Amino acid sequence: MTAVEDPRPEVAGGTDGPDSSVTFALTVDGTAHEVTARWDESLLTVLRDRLGVRGPKTGCAHGRCGACAVKADLGDGGHVLCSCLVPAATAAGGTVETIASIGGPDGALSDVQEAFLAEGAVQCGICTSGFVTAATELLDTNPDPTRTEIEAALYGNLCRCTGYGRIVAAVETAARTRRGDA
């Protein structure tokens, strides 16, 4: 366990003194951290502003857009959620896998990421890590999704470059590749 040097000590008012801070263990993308944060800080704020993990993006900050989606295990096996809605300390002792855990450690892209590139499913990019995270979760649980199932699984992710057609096509391509019938 390594204590992380706060990359942005001025974050959101700091910790407001010792009474307002919480300290807990959190493993992010395989690295164990000891986090000290304000008691009401979101998991997204801790990831981005305290740990410098910038894969999850701040979009709407209230659970509408999915740009902050990560896979988190809060003692219940793990699933994809909006990290902006989770009080960070509820993840004490838990693990978080961001988009950095989906690709290879050397920057290699996953099949879903490759499909997003191949299908032109990325425009400005702020929504992409959330989409790839949600799409990867879908294909891990349902390797042969229908178009309707893909749209339902991505309902919580917004793209404001209007790229849904290419994104759905990318998930279909990734599914075919993964099944080996490309």
Next chain:
Amino acid sequence: MLLEAPRFVLPETLAEALAARAERPEAVVVAGGTEVMPDLLWRNRTAAGFLSLRRVAALRGTTTDGGDLVIGAGTPVAALTTAPDGGLRAAASSLGTPLVRTEATIGGNVVSALPYRNLLPTLLAGGATLELTSAAGTRVVPFDGFVTAPGVTGLREGELLTAVRLPAHVGFADYAKVGRRNAQFVATVSAAVVSRDGVARLAFGNAGPIPLRSDAVDTAATALLDGQATADDLRSTVAAAVDPPEDAVASADYRRHALGVLAVRLVTRAAVDAGLGS
């Protein structure tokens, strides 16, 4: 306790949670955080601290007991999208987004007690009861009457909502809502129906300050189900029974009209399900 700080406590067992509730009456009880976190962000509320129920495993999951579906208060809404009850399933499936439903809980939906909350009409139409637990024990109260004003409930000091009990029924149950758009919307108004043995029971959301049902509406709904009354009869009975709010989203008149439309829609579906209509 998984974590205990001056302004944050993270119990792992119900006993720890109840002890923390008694010791920290000022703390906001938070489960999934899907409502509380945006409220804090937008300064819709202040909080002196959090009592998080997120890691109390005993509050999560669904069982059956003597004909009741017993839903732990910490059960995520995502788990209810495949519930055997059609009304619960429809209400859960139209709440937020898949990423929100994995964390939002039935307990948070009930205790937050706002008139547009998705699950409330379904629980009222279905005759749900609530398990309220404190260090002194558990009492079971009807959901009907639990909400006393928007955001206000009959939860007493030191108590936590621990489970929602919904009678399992052979029959038809459904839920419908309308909003200002077709995606990710909060209900302008909503309605739920339960129909069994030829009797229909309706409940409404955002039809008044608290979840609303009325014997007159159920009589008219049952008559429509039976072909003894017209859709107009039910619409006018609903219009007389409801007292919807007027706000920036919709006028009271619009809501009164839309509640009648939803009532007729749901009773028609129930009639089709029972082979009585088409």
